[in-house]
Amino acid sequence: MNKKLKLSELNRVSVEEFKEQKKFPVIVILDNIRSLNNVGTFFRTSDAFNIESIYLCGITATPPHREIQKTALGATESVDWYYSENTIEVVDVLQQKGVRVYAVEQTEQSVMLNNFTYDGSPIALVFGNEVKGVEQKVIDICNGSLEIPQFGTKHSLNVSVSYGVVAWHLVNQMLQK
Numbered sequence: 001m002n003k004k005l006k007l008s009e010l011n012r013v014s015v016e017e018f019k020e021q022k023k024f025p026v027i028v029i030l031d032n033i034r035s036l037n038n039v040g041t042f043f044r045t046s047d048a049f050n051i052e053s054i055y056l057c058g059i060t061a062t063p064p065h066r067e068i069q070k071t072a073l074g075a076t077e078s079v080d081w082y083y084s085e086n087t088i089e090v091v092d093v094l095q096q097k098g099v100r101v102y103a104v105e106q107t108e109q110s111v112m113l114n115n116f117t118y119d120g121s122p123i124a125l126v127f128g129n130e131v132k133g134v135e136q137k138v139i140d141i142c143n144g145s146l147e148i149p150q151f152g153t154k155h156s157l158n159v160s161v162s163y164g165v166v167a168w169h170l171v172n173q174m175l176q177k
Helices: 017-018 035-048 066-072 089-097 136-141 159-176
Strands: 024-031 051-057 082-085 100-104 121-130 143-149
Touching: 024 035, 024 089, 024 159, 035 051, 035 066, 035 159, 082 089, 089 100, 089 121, 089 136, 100 136, 100 159, 121 159, 136 159
Parallel strands: 024 051, 024 121, 051 082, 100 121, 100 143
Antiparallel strands: none
């Protein structure tokens, strides 16, 4: 029999333990995300994958907010986050610190996610507005673009779903190094 585990059997770390543990060197930048539910999902996914931090930029809402909390389920307390009005400034500062910044976007030169190999350096991922995507002026200063291969009639995924796919791909590669 394959019994479902109870919450008490999952051996989850406390918020304090989470804050102290070594993180995967991944930073998330949200470029004008309008849905508070999506913002909350980014927090929850970042907690699940032990991501370093999130930058909330432009119109992206910040905690505390009831609508963010609905999907974050407390992850706004465990994941480090920062706010900046200007996404370009965040990208520039991170690049000056040696972080390679990639827009998750469909571009002329995007690398399909299944062809991207993590090289061991710190990485930041920019996710854009649900309708307009990552702003072109942000794409222009990124180190590159990553694209999720898609095989159906639609050519986009929900931004928070895209994050889950990309985060798992990167963390999986990091676990194998």
